[in-house]
Amino acid sequence: MLLKIHHAAIICSNYECSKRFYVETLGLRVVAEHYRAERQSYKLDLALPDGGQIELFSFANAPARPSYPEARGLRHLAFVVSDIEKSRQDLLAKGLLPEPIRVDEYTKKRFFFFSDPDGLPLELYEQ
Numbered sequence: 001m002l003l004k005i006h007h008a009a010i011i012c013s014n015y016e017c018s019k020r021f022y023v024e025t026l027g028l029r030v031v032a033e034h035y036r037a038e039r040q041s042y043k044l045d046l047a048l049p050d051g052g053q054i055e056l057f058s059f060a061n062a063p064a065r066p067s068y069p070e071a072r073g074l075r076h077l078a079f080v081v082s083d084i085e086k087s088r089q090d091l092l093a094k095g096l097l098p099e100p101i102r103v104d105e106y107t108k109k110r111f112f113f114f115s116d117p118d119g120l121p122l123e124l125y126e127q
Contacts, residue, residue: 004052005052006052006053007045007052007053007054007055008052008053008054008055008074008077009054009055009057010054010055010056010057010077010116010120011057011058011059011062012056012057012058012116012117012118013058013062013064013117013118014058014117014118015042015044015056015058017117018056018058018116018117018118019042019044019056021116021117022044022046022054022056022116023046025091025094025096026079028046028047028048028054029046029047030044030045030046030047031045031046031047031053032044032045033045039059040060041057041058041059041060042056042057042058043055043056043057044056044057048079054077065118065119065120075121076113076120076121076122076123077120077121077122077123078111078122078123078124078125079122079123079124079125080124080125080126080127081124081125081126081127082127084101084110084111084112084124084125084126085101087124088101088112088124091114096114096115097114098112098113098114098124099112099113099114100112104125109125109126110125110126111123111124111125111126112124
């Protein structure tokens with residue numbers, strides 16, 4: 001029945017900061033941007049090269065994430081990259097502090113975690 005993941009939705013605390021992070025730092029393409037006045041909320045649709053999307057929302061007074069990263073619910077969001085070392089160096093050059101590269105004990109693929117502006121755990125996973 002299920003074919004693929006269409007999108008993941010993220011609620012941010014600072015819309016402009018998070019928009020800049022996902023568009024400029026991570027390089028996602030803006031598909032659509034809407035301001036919903038009745039909710040005082042933005043909805044930004046961002047595209048990945050494979051057709052998957054991120055929906056970035058802003059809501060006033062959204063509660064903080066309870067813990068990192070083992071809160072109930074979404075644990076982290078992972079993206080595939082072709083060059084794990086270059087990707088980590090690119091993030092370091094942009095002022096981010098990614099964790100060291102690790103090796104998945106089952107797949108033997110390399111990966112690392114880093115955070116978005118709200119502390120959401122993101123993972124880059126070697127193709």
